[in-house]
Amino acid sequence: MNQPASAYFIEDRHDPNETHTLSVLVQNEPGVLARVIGLFSGRGYNIESLTVSETEAQKHLSRITIVTTGTPMVIEQIKHQLDRMIPVYRVVDMTLTRRSIERELAMVKVRGQGEHRVEALRLADAFRARVIDATTESFVFEITGNTDKINQFIDLMRPLGLVEVSRTGVAAIGRGPEGM
Amino acid sequence: MSDKSHDPNQMTGAAMIVRALIDHGVTDIFGYPGGAVLPIYDEIFQQSEVQHVLVRHEQGAGHAAEGYARSTGKPGVALVTSGPGATNMVTPLTDALMDSIPLVCISGQVPTHLIGNDAFQECDTVGITRPCTKHNWLVRDVNDLAKVLHEAFYVATSGRPGPVLVDVPKDVQFATGTYHPPRKSDVHRSYAPRVKGDATQIRKAVALLASAKRPVIYSGGGVINSGPEATKLLRELVEVTGFPITSTLMGLGAYPASGKNWLGMLGMHGTYEANMTMHDCDVMLCVGARFDDRITGRVDAFSPGSKKIHIDIDPSSINKNIRVDVPIIGDCGNILGDILQVFKAEAKKPDIKSWWQQIAQWRARNSLYYKKSNDVILPQHAIQSLFEATRGKDTYITTEVGQHQMWAAQFYGFEEPHRWMTSGGLGTMGYGLPAAVGVQVAHPDSLVIDIAGDASVQMTMQEMSTAVQYELPIKIFILNNQYMGMVRQWQQLLHGNRLSHSYSEALPDFVKLAEAYGAVGLQVHKPGDLDGAIQEMISVRRPVLFDCRVAALENCFPMIPSGKAHNEMLLPEQANDEATAKAFAGGKALV
Numbered sequence: 206m207n208q209p210a211s212a213y214f215i216e217d218r219h220d221p222n223e224t225h226t227l228s229v230l231v232q233n234e235p236g237v238l239a240r241v242i243g244l245f246s247g248r249g250y251n252i253e254s255l256t257v258s259e260t261e262a263q264k265h266l267s268r269i270t271i272v273t274t275g276t277p278m279v280i281e282q283i284k285h286q287l288d289r290m291i292p293v294y295r296v297v298d299m300t301l302t303r304r305s306i307e308r309e310l311a312m313v314k315v316r317g318q319g320e321h322r323v324e325a326l327r328l329a330d331a332f333r334a335r336v337i338d339a340t341t342e343s344f345v346f347e348i349t350g351n352t353d354k355i356n357q358f359i360d361l362m363r364p365l366g367l368v369e370v371s372r373t374g375v376a377a378i379g380r381g382p383e384g385m
Numbered sequence: 386m387s388d389k390s391h392d393p394n395q396m397t398g399a400a401m402i403v404r405a406l407i408d409h410g411v412t413d414i415f416g417y418p419g420g421a422v423l424p425i426y427d428e429i430f431q432q433s434e435v436q437h438v439l440v441r442h443e444q445g446a447g448h449a450a451e452g453y454a455r456s457t458g459k460p461g462v463a464l465v466t467s468g469p470g471a472t473n474m475v476t477p478l479t480d481a482l483m484d485s486i487p488l489v490c491i492s493g494q495v496p497t498h499l500i501g502n503d504a505f506q507e508c509d510t511v512g513i514t515r516p517c518t519k520h521n522w523l524v525r526d527v528n529d530l531a532k533v534l535h536e537a538f539y540v541a542t543s544g545r546p547g548p549v550l551v552d553v554p555k556d557v558q559f560a561t562g563t564y565h566p567p568r569k570s571d572v573h574r575s576y577a578p579r580v581k582g583d584a585t586q587i588r589k590a591v592a593l594l595a596s597a598k599r600p601v602i603y604s605g606g607g608v609i610n611s612g613p614e615a616t617k618l619l620r621e622l623v624e625v626t627g628f629p630i631t632s633t634l635m636g637l638g639a640y641p642a643s644g645k646n647w648l649g650m651l652g653m654h655g656t657y658e659a660n661m662t663m664h665d666c667d668v669m670l671c672v673g674a675r676f677d678d679r680i681t682g683r684v685d686a687f688s689p690g691s692k693k694i695h696i697d698i699d700p701s702s703i704n705k706n707i708r709v710d711v712p713i714i715g716d717c718g719n720i721l722g723d724i725l726q727v728f729k730a731e732a733k734k735p736d737i738k739s740w741w742q743q744i745a746q747w748r749a750r751n752s753l754y755y756k757k758s759n760d761v762i763l764p765q766h767a768i769q770s771l772f773e774a775t776r777g778k779d780t781y782i783t784t785e786v787g788q789h790q791m792w793a794a795q796f797y798g799f800e801e802p803h804r805w806m807t808s809g810g811l812g813t814m815g816y817g818l819p820a821a822v823g824v825q826v827a828h829p830d831s832l833v834i835d836i837a838g839d840a841s842v843q844m845t846m847q848e849m850s851t852a853v854q855y856e857l858p859i860k861i862f863i864l865n866n867q868y869m870g871m872v873r874q875w876q877q878l879l880h881g882n883r884l885s886h887s888y889s890e891a892l893p894d895f896v897k898l899a900e901a902y903g904a905v906g907l908q909v910h911k912p913g914d915l916d917g918a919i920q921e922m923i924s925v926r927r928p929v930l931f932d933c934r935v936a937a938l939e940n941c942f943p944m945i946p947s948g949k950a951h952n953e954m955l956l957p958e959q960a961n962d963e964a965t966a967k968a969f970a971g972g973k974a975l976v
Contacts, residue, residue: 236511290574
């Protein structure tokens, strides 16, 4: 391997990247989100999507859902690095459980007239998107689903006059009666 | 309200801080006053249980607290003001994080109503120190202060130890609230480090150890952090199994350097026998070490034929750099105890005679060889002389960072843990002198020596003034080659011998400098004068700057060149220009 002159061994890693969704249960306290985000930026991990909200107000618990990509070794590292943070209760790899539901909500603004407008409405109906705002020349659709479905809907809207999109990011929960 | 005024637990935030220190058994702290910590300093003034050591720069306070912690096994405590006081702590906090040193830093902050206003000496201390602490807190309410302080001590010292910081705004220091002594509920319920090893994994580990033909034990700083019991058990395990043992820089002293199974340090500047044993072993037991890049060399060629057992208290250390076969998460003292118990009950000492014969052949290469001279002091010789002169004495060694640090690790034999304080992970030049201050505060009657380089020592030289003020007789043993030796070594090996800014044109006269501080200055040029001068240094009960003029161009070998494996070491007798160029081939223009 041709190495540049360096005090460090520069390694090529060829393991393929995987995408995983992690649910992280944390103490809701000042700085906790900054800690999690700082971990990702500081250690060079990817964040594809991040959603956070308080979920149990009385216990001061928040749930953070992170979609990340990396080699299997990196994904394992991310989980351990998260888990050892003081305010983190649990980290669950929703992708590994194979029993999780993932949803995202998007609001999609489309501007157009005539046939485009009719086509947008027709597709929205097929995707079970709701119209939550309308003018004579625009719609705002609300659509819920997994990431692929939303991406597909947005792609379809593009030639029909897509103006802008606002997405919540992924929220995930396990199937069955048990909590995380 | 009248009841409360008689309640002994009603006190100001500043008083709570001193009270918490006392409740956690803290007797010495290192700090520097400033506007945002004046109420705490006022409390310190009015009591005598906690002694405060005034440093000359906050970085010095941090490293002194690290030295104190490493040499005692107790947490080190530093007290600094807001703004620059806190930012000057960033280096020691990061250093302590990398080397898993329990450190509690208390910083002052501007009053809560000014936070975010760019007030005088304001900075976002918790934001700045978030990535360089194990955890940190900003306390906005005096009634949270006791809980946070107790949790801070617990977090710093439990699990994998590390630095913590508590940021206390000045109005919280003035405010009165209720203090409570440490109690279990002070700690986050989400924080519960695992200490006990999994029994199934321990059995797997013992089975591997018992079947080994070419075993090695590779131990690290975790054994020392775990406490005296872990050291005892490690030694017993070596005795019971008869296995060879090597150690990281951080782990030196856990197994005695005079022990018959000792291979010397491993890694980039480790011994040939240690690295070859690692490379060719069939079973590796890693105890409290983390497969750092200075240890592994090229990762895809690291110990290719071995089954690896990894004991670590931090799950994130497992499979971070090297895939292991049997990970065991928990405190290494606990786990070593369990392994020993199972091994003694169910296994017998494997016959590894032929493995030891192989190791003897590697040893015979004498990889720490250097050529002595009658005219000029070789740095290796200086450390050997220092070792001989201090052997059997109650000695603690600190170092700065660079060639002298590696030579100290190679040539000074450590017999006990907690005797060796060095900046391993972060590699902080300027660590050793203030660390020696902290060690001497903890051990006033011991011999404390900072093995230093002429460049590193100037980074925190001001702490000589602290040593003089508190009559701390630290010895600063400077291997003076007028170069940043390790920088120069890399420039020679990798950058066409272009010595870009690695030579100090204008070094101070260290003897005069010592005298200016009110310390003792000694200088030696000739090998014949070395032993006498070292004796003089040891016998004087005052701080000493020892200017040991050594061969200027000596380099540190053996060495694993970058991008190479353990079995591709460059040995001293091979380190001529041609061989060096070949070993580093693949780079740009070479030596």
